[in-house]
Amino acid sequence: DAGVIQSPRHEVTEMGQEVTLRCKPISGHNSLFWYRQTMMRGLELLIYFNNNVPIDDSGMPEDRFSAKMPNASFSTLKIQPSEPRDSAVYFCASRSGTGGYEQYFGPGTRLTVT
Amino acid sequence: GDSVTQMEGPVTLSEEAFLTINCTYTATGYPSLFWYVQYPGEGLQLLLKATKADDKGSNKGFEATYRKETTSFHLEKGSVQVSDSAVYFCALSPNTDKLIFGTGTRLQVFP
Numbered sequence: 001d002a003g004v005i006q007s008p009r010h011e012v013t014e015m016g017q018e019v020t021l022r023c024k025p026i027s028g029h030n031s032l033f034w035y036r037q038t039m040m041r042g043l044e045l046l047i048y049f050n051n052n053v054p055i056d057d058s059g060m061p062e063d064r065f066s067a068k069m070p071n072a073s074f075s076t077l078k079i080q081p082s083e084p085r086d087s088a089v090y091f092c093a094s095r096s097g098t099g100g101y102e103q104y105f106g107p108g109t110r111l112t113v114t
Numbered sequence: 115g116d117s118v119t120q121m122e123g124p125v126t127l128s129e130e131a132f133l134t135i136n137c138t139y140t141a142t143g144y145p146s147l148f149w150y151v152q153y154p155g156e157g158l159q160l161l162l163k164a165t166k167a168d169d170k171g172s173n174k175g176f177e178a179t180y181r182k183e184t185t186s187f188h189l190e191k192g193s194v195q196v197s198d199s200a201v202y203f204c205a206l207s208p209n210t211d212k213l214i215f216g217t218g219t220r221l222q223v224f225p
Binding site for chain 1: 146148217
């Protein structure tokens with residue numbers, strides 16, 4: 001079974017540009033999480049969805065960040081406009097609605113904003 | 115609120131040494147506990163889990179026991195390999211959607 005898929009794996013962009021990160025959760029999982037990881041702040045939960053509905057976006061740093069989940073197999077995290085302080089590794093994770101509370105992570109997108 | 119505390123790293127060991135990475139938690143009720151591992155350039159991978167007191171999770175030679183009385187979930191391995199070099203995260207779920215992670219402990223194993 002394929003794991004969580006993220007694209008692109010690396011993104012380099014200039015300040016002010018729009019950035020879109022993509023995630024495909026594990027088939028059959030009904031919860032999806034977006035995290036950001038930096039050396040300074042560690043791993044931060046940005047937003048999560050249950051059954052495609054955003055449940056908690058309190059971790060989204062500001063209005064420049066937005067996330068959508070139009071269907072059960074696809075989610076996007078958009079930054080517009082991007083700033084150098086957004087440089088980080090962004091992870092997507094998914095969880096099954098049955099069984100335990102463990103989450104399964106994708107390989108991440110390394111974003112560099114110059 | 116709920117929290118996880120891990121020992122500071124890096125932990126530096128020679129190959130075949132015994133490993134312990136300490137993890138303690140604060141939570142109400144009976145949370146589920148997890149260890150994740152992150153290899154360089156990769157995402158976090160679930161290493162093992164335990165869902166109730168006295169449960170022992172194990173995988174790939176690693177093990178951890180859910181100790182309710184000491185609120186601990188220490189990670190151990192009897193003989194580490196160079197390939198075990200990674201960052202290890204302890205985490206808990208208060209049986210809700212979110213996971214609460216520790217800050218991570220870097221393990222470096224030298225031949």
